[in-house]
Amino acid sequence: MMRRLLLILCLCLLCIGLRAQTVDRLPLAKCAYLYFVSGQGEALRTMLSDEMQAALPAAALSGMFNQLTAQFGALQSTGEWHQVEAEGMTICFCDLAFEKYTLRFQTAFDAAGRIAGLFVKPAPKPVAVPAVSPDSLVEEQDTVVVCGTFRLPATLCLPRRVAEEDGSVPCVVLVHGSGPHDRNETIGPNHPFRDLAWGLAARGIATLRYDKRTYIYRSNSVPQGRQLDLDVETVDDAVAAAALARTLPGVEADSVYVLGHSQGGWLAPRIADRDSRLAGIILLAAPARPLEDLLLEQVTYLNSLAPSAQGRQQVAELQRRVENVKHLGTSAFCDTIPFPFDAPRSYWADIVSYRPVETALRLTLPLVVLQAERDYQVTMQDYGLWRMGLLKCKNASFKSYPKLNHLLQEGTGKATPDEYQQPSSVPAYVLDDLARFVRTGRL
Numbered sequence: 001m002m003r004r005l006l007l008i009l010c011l012c013l014l015c016i017g018l019r020a021q022t023v024d025r026l027p028l029a030k031c032a033y034l035y036f037v038s039g040q041g042e043a044l045r046t047m048l049s050d051e052m053q054a055a056l057p058a059a060a061l062s063g064m065f066n067q068l069t070a071q072f073g074a075l076q077s078t079g080e081w082h083q084v085e086a087e088g089m090t091i092c093f094c095d096l097a098f099e100k101y102t103l104r105f106q107t108a109f110d111a112a113g114r115i116a117g118l119f120v121k122p123a124p125k126p127v128a129v130p131a132v133s134p135d136s137l138v139e140e141q142d143t144v145v146v147c148g149t150f151r152l153p154a155t156l157c158l159p160r161r162v163a164e165e166d167g168s169v170p171c172v173v174l175v176h177g178s179g180p181h182d183r184n185e186t187i188g189p190n191h192p193f194r195d196l197a198w199g200l201a202a203r204g205i206a207t208l209r210y211d212k213r214t215y216i217y218r219s220n221s222v223p224q225g226r227q228l229d230l231d232v233e234t235v236d237d238a239v240a241a242a243a244l245a246r247t248l249p250g251v252e253a254d255s256v257y258v259l260g261h262s263q264g265g266w267l268a269p270r271i272a273d274r275d276s277r278l279a280g281i282i283l284l285a286a287p288a289r290p291l292e293d294l295l296l297e298q299v300t301y302l303n304s305l306a307p308s309a310q311g312r313q314q315v316a317e318l319q320r321r322v323e324n325v326k327h328l329g330t331s332a333f334c335d336t337i338p339f340p341f342d343a344p345r346s347y348w349a350d351i352v353s354y355r356p357v358e359t360a361l362r363l364t365l366p367l368v369v370l371q372a373e374r375d376y377q378v379t380m381q382d383y384g385l386w387r388m389g390l391l392k393c394k395n396a397s398f399k400s401y402p403k404l405n406h407l408l409q410e411g412t413g414k415a416t417p418d419e420y421q422q423p424s425s426v427p428a429y430v431l432d433d434l435a436r437f438v439r440t441g442r443l
Contacts, residue, residue: 023113028092035061036065045058045097046189048118050307052117064120068098072101072427074099079096082094090109103121104119113421127386130412138159138198139159139201140155143191144153145210145245148236150221154241154244155208155209157201157208157209159202160201167303168251170252171248172208173256173257174264175271187420190409190420190424193261195425196426196434208241227346229346229399230267231350242258246277255438257438262378265282266286267289267332267356268281268283270356280365282370282434283370285377286378286386288389289382295318296315296319308317321340368397370399372400375402381401404430
């Protein structure tokens with residue numbers, strides 16, 4: 001029955017670089033919900049994308065809520081509404097408590113504000129918060145990462161005993177993945193950077209995490225006289241954050257590390273190349289292949305989860321753009337073909353010229369590559385390229401985790417975007433490995 005209640009899965013696109021200001025879609029989601037529970041299928045259908053309208057007749061929408069109450073009993077209560085950004089879509093949802101079961105009503109809006117995905121599925125079961133909370137072994141202090149004219153709110157997380165005794169410990173600077181992220185790298189109900197900060201503090205290690213420039217400044221993130229590139233988006237601020245960390249009370253100035261997740265891990269060697277004082281780098285779910293190939297693979301996989309004519313067209317269009325990117329700087333490049341996700345030429349020129357494995361080869365500081373084996377965004381193919389490229393590097397360590405996805409969530413089988421809406425915390429064994437590397441430079 002649950003599978004029949006899954007109406008349709010939208011094709012999602014992974015967004016990179018700058019995004020537009022988030023649009024509040026909750027009023028539309030609440031309107032769709034009212035049409036849904038009142039059996040107004042025709043009205044609800046007008047809110048759907050063309051693809052969804054072709055798949056769902058008004059009669060099916062009109063009778064869906066009655067099917068739910070017949071199986072699960074009367075609706076007892078409706079939970080709070082939430083809006084999150086995931087895979088290029090705006091997701092709005094609330095939990096519905098029926099007599100026998102709790103379900104989640106969820107809508108996914110495209111950029112035009114039309115419903116491209118409509119779900120009724122089991123609500124995630126509540127999970128325990130991370131074993132460590134700020135009230136026990138952790139003390140958090142507000143600070144600011146300053147890079148030129150940009151001021152990025154940040155949090156220094158210290159082991160409480162260090163803060164109380166005026167001691168000092170190693171510090172890990174956390175660098176985000178692609179797109180605008182807050183300091184916790186919040187994705188749906190998950191906060192992986194907060195989990196890492198609290199977990200490492202419980203193991204005697206400080207962290208510095210900060211709101212990404214593109215999260216705070218959005219379209220105003222490029223300094224005057226510069227063009228958007230990887231330094232503007234990520235590297236400049238990471239170098240500034242590491243410099244700040246060395247000055248903060250409680251931090252050992254000669255033991256500052258960088259942990260980069262996803263795109264942040266991809267850029268960690270470049271950050272270390274800029275900052276010779278780093279004690280080590282951690283590459284967590286870091287791409288090794290050309291980024292344009294990775295993006296095409298991701299979008300193709302997402303479309304395979306719910307194949308559609310529209311999805312195939314989007315994949316074909318992205319493939320056309322990716323193939324053109326590979327000709328950048330040659331006579332075969334076509335100026336009339338847009339860049340993937342409409343990012344500027346300066347951004348893609350930097351991406352195409354960057355060689356992360358070759359950059360890492362030049363480094364002598366300790367580095368570790370950690371990979372989730374269930375990850376569909378950065379796969380074991382990337383992990384294999386890191387291992388092969390750094391095979392003779394005595395300063396490099398490697399480890400993969402069979403149960404984890406891109407957000408370090410446990411599960412089975414190849415991951416899907418829907419998992420990111422399930423609340424979970426970073427497993428203790430990952431935190432143990434990170435703490436071991438910071439203390440010893442090896443796993």
